[in-house]
Amino acid sequence: DIQMTQSPSSLSASVGDRVTITCRASQTISRYLNWYQQKPGKAPKLLIYAASSLQSGVPSRFSGSGSGTDFTLTVSSLQPEDFATYYCQQSYSYPPTFGPGTKVEIK
Amino acid sequence: QVQLVESGGGVVQPGRSLRLSCAASGFTFSDYAMHWVRQAPGKGLEWVAVISFDGSTKHYADSVKGRFTISRDNSKNTVYLQMNSLRAEDTAVYFCARDPPTTVVTEWYFEHWGQGTLVTVSS
Numbered sequence: 317d318i319q320m321t322q323s324p325s326s327l328s329a330s331v332g333d334r335v336t337i338t339c340r341a342s343q344t345i346s347r348y349l350n351w352y353q354q355k356p357g358k359a360p361k362l363l364i365y366a367a368s369s370l371q372s373g374v375p376s377r378f379s380g381s382g383s384g385t386d387f388t389l390t391v392s393s394l395q396p397e398d399f400a401t402y403y404c405q406q407s408y409s410y411p412p413t414f415g416p417g418t419k420v421e422i423k
Numbered sequence: 424q425v426q427l428v429e430s431g432g433g434v435v436q437p438g439r440s441l442r443l444s445c446a447a448s449g450f451t452f453s454d455y456a457m458h459w460v461r462q463a464p465g466k467g468l469e470w471v472a473v474i475s476f477d478g479s480t481k482h483y484a485d486s487v488k489g490r491f492t493i494s495r496d497n498s499k500n501t502v503y504l505q506m507n508s509l510r511a512e513d514t515a516v517y518f519c520a521r522d523p524p525t526t527v528v529t530e531w532y533f534e535h536w537g538q539g540t541l542v543t544v545s546s
Contacts, residue, residue, distance in 0.1 A: 350532045352468075359518055359536035360468065371534070403468055407531035411484050414468040 318342050318406050320415035328423040335391040337418045339382075339404035348408035349387045351380055354417075355400045363402075364389065394420070425449040425535040427519050432540030435509055443504040445519030445537055453477070453497040456522035456529040459504045461515035462539075471517070474502060475528045482529075487513075509544045516541050 319342035329335050339349065347367035352360040362371045364380035367387060377392045391398055399422055404415040431443040445457070459471040472483045472493040481493050492505040502519055517540055520533035 348531075352533075354468075359538055360533070361536070362532070362534055365523070365532060365534075405468070405532060410482055410531065412470045412531045414470070416467050 317411060318345060318409060318413050320404055320406055320413050322402075322404060322415035322418050324418060325416065326419040326421060328421050329394050330423045331394055331396055333394045333423075335394050335398075335420060337389045337402055337404075337420075339387045339389070339415050341385045341387075341406055341408075344384045345406045345408035347383045348406055349380070349382065350405045350407055351378075351389045352403045352405065353398075353400045354403065360403065365407075391420075425521065427521065427535060427537030429517065429519050429537045429540040432517065432542045434543045434545060436546050437510060437544055439509055440505070440507045441509065441542060443506065443517055443519075443540060443542070445502045445504075447500045447502070447519075447521070450521070452500040454524075456525070457493075457495060457502040458520045458522065458529075458533060459493060459502075460518045460520055460533065460536075461513075462518070463512075463515045466515075469515075472504065473522075473529050473531075480528050506542070509542075511544050514542060514544045 321340045323338045349367045351364040354360040368380045379390050401417045401419045403417050426448045428446045435441050458473045474481050474493045478495050490508045495502045519537045521535040523534040
């Protein structure tokens with residue numbers, strides 16, 4: 317199975333900050349990388365698919381980049397509703413696997 | 424709009440069985456692969472199983488293979504997860520999720536999610 321890691325595991329940030337989360341795959345996954353946002357007690361929500369494609373309805377302050385093994389999710393200006401846990405997930409091969417998550421908290 | 428509503432969760436003893444259901448609406452159900460993904464309390468996400476649009480292809484995580492069975496009834500717009508020989512480590516919120524539009528069996532990611540149903544395996 318492909319192992320996914322994320323860094324940091326948590327971060328504290330203020331409204332308006334630029335935030336970057338990193339995801340790394342244990343082997344090359346081309347651009348088969350997706351990002352989800354999850355708020356407490358809620359289902360995950362797809363933000364980014366295929367490394368950099370913004371899911372319909374997702375604000376443009378979210379962006380993704382990367383290919384191969386290293387990927388990033390960037391929030392250009394953090395909003396109050398963005399405080400959540402973010403997961404990366406590879407869709408390159410079966411079984412699909414998730415990173416452990418990055419919790420974004422209010423500073 | 425796409426809606427996925429899970430049901431069937433509850434408390435069950437180790438070794439017993441439970442069947443989860445996920446009722447879909449707002450899209451042509453028979454066109455899409457469907458998944459189950461779970462999340463243990465306070466933990467991350469784990470993919471469980473997928474079924475193709477027509478039910479002909481199924482894949483499972485190693486952790487549930489041989490114990491769980493995914494199925495679907497396209498006439499009822501519903502996907503199921505039959506869980507047998509349940510273990511304490513199966514305790515989790517179980518989400519159903521829909522594949523994105525695709526021409527292959529599955530794109531292996533999750534465009535829409537239900538709200539989840541909690542399964543607790545405990546004596």
